[in-house]
Amino acid sequence: MNQATLALSGVSHSYGRTQALRDVTLSVAPGEVVAVTGPSGCGKSTLVMLAAGVMRTQTGRVVVAGTDLGGVDDAERARIRRRSVGLLLQFGQLVPDLPVLDNVALPLLLDGHAPAEARAAAAGWLGRVGLDVDHTALPSQLSGGQAQLAAAARALIAGPPLLLADEPTASLDQTSGRALLDLLIGTTIQAGGSVLLVSHDNAVAARADREVRLRGGAIAHEVALS
Ligand SMILES: Nc1ncnc2c1ncn2[C@@H]1O[C@H](COP(=O)(O)OP(=O)(O)OP(=O)(O)O)[C@@H](O)[C@H]1O
Numbered sequence: 001m002n003q004a005t006l007a008l009s010g011v012s013h014s015y016g017r018t019q020a021l022r023d024v025t026l027s028v029a030p031g032e033v034v035a036v037t038g039p040s041g042c043g044k045s046t047l048v049m050l051a052a053g054v055m056r057t058q059t060g061r062v063v064v065a066g067t068d069l070g071g072v073d074d075a076e077r078a079r080i081r082r083r084s085v086g087l088l089l090q091f092g093q094l095v096p097d098l099p100v101l102d103n104v105a106l107p108l109l110l111d112g113h114a115p116a117e118a119r120a121a122a123a124g125w126l127g128r129v130g131l132d133v134d135h136t137a138l139p140s141q142l143s144g145g146q147a148q149l150a151a152a153a154r155a156l157i158a159g160p161p162l163l164l165a166d167e168p169t170a171s172l173d174q175t176s177g178r179a180l181l182d183l184l185i186g187t188t189i190q191a192g193g194s195v196l197l198v199s200h201d202n203a204v205a206a207r208a209d210r211e212v213r214l215r216g217g218a219i220a221h222e223v224a225l226s
């Protein structure tokens with residue numbers, strides 16, 4: 001069997017006295033789309049941030065593309081995140097003082113690509129996600145849906161083997177949301193990657209091969225979808 005792109009084993013996480021995740025074991029294979037669902041506050045975004053290496057693992061192991069994130073320093077975790085993880089967060093998270101084009105180009109710029117080449121790639125991805133705005137616009141000049149599209153372009157630009165998408169279509173109308181999901185899933189799976197998709201929306205979760213439902217920070221059940 002192929003090595004999992006993402007493997008969490010026995011992962012627990014607390015914010016002070018709030019235990020957000022409890023002993024979560026979950027893996028996503030190459031070519032697989034897994035949906036993580038569950039009520040507000042059940043730990044979905046916490047799981048995404050640990051999988052992305054945005055937060056340090058407290059208990060358990062998080063392995064991304066063969067690297068145990070607990071065993072590397074902050075700089076190496078950041079490098080893995082730039083090269084191996086496309087991260088699309090719940091609230092867009094664009095850099096406020098960078099024009100939209102540079103926001104999208106950022107993973108390549110930080111990874112040492114020539115600026116002109118990175119910006120040309122960014123313009124291509126802005127076209128593919130269907131975002132037709134002035135490339136010099138700042139994030140504050142975009143609508144919520146436009147910011148979400150720009151964040152999606154940024155998540156895809158480096159061709160990451162693992163795409164983590166936390167409520168990726170929450171600010172979009174149904175048609176744009178469906179088109180964006182087609183692009184996110186199609187691009188990643190065609191390249192042999194894996195998608196972890198977080199959503200409250202059953203129509204979004206239904207696009208996955210498998211649904212993992214969290215309750216109170218623990219896996220309540222897993223369902224194979226087809
Ligand atoms: N930075 C933080 N500091 C303290 N507590 C936090 C923090 N982030 C999350 N929590 C708590 O951890 C728990 C899980 O939060 P999390 O954001 O992972 O839930 P979620 O499933 O993504 O919810 P939603 O569906 O509303 O996005 C909640 O009880 C939340 O209040």
Ligand SMILES: [Mg+2]
Binds near residue numbers: 045046090
């Ligand atoms: Mg969340």
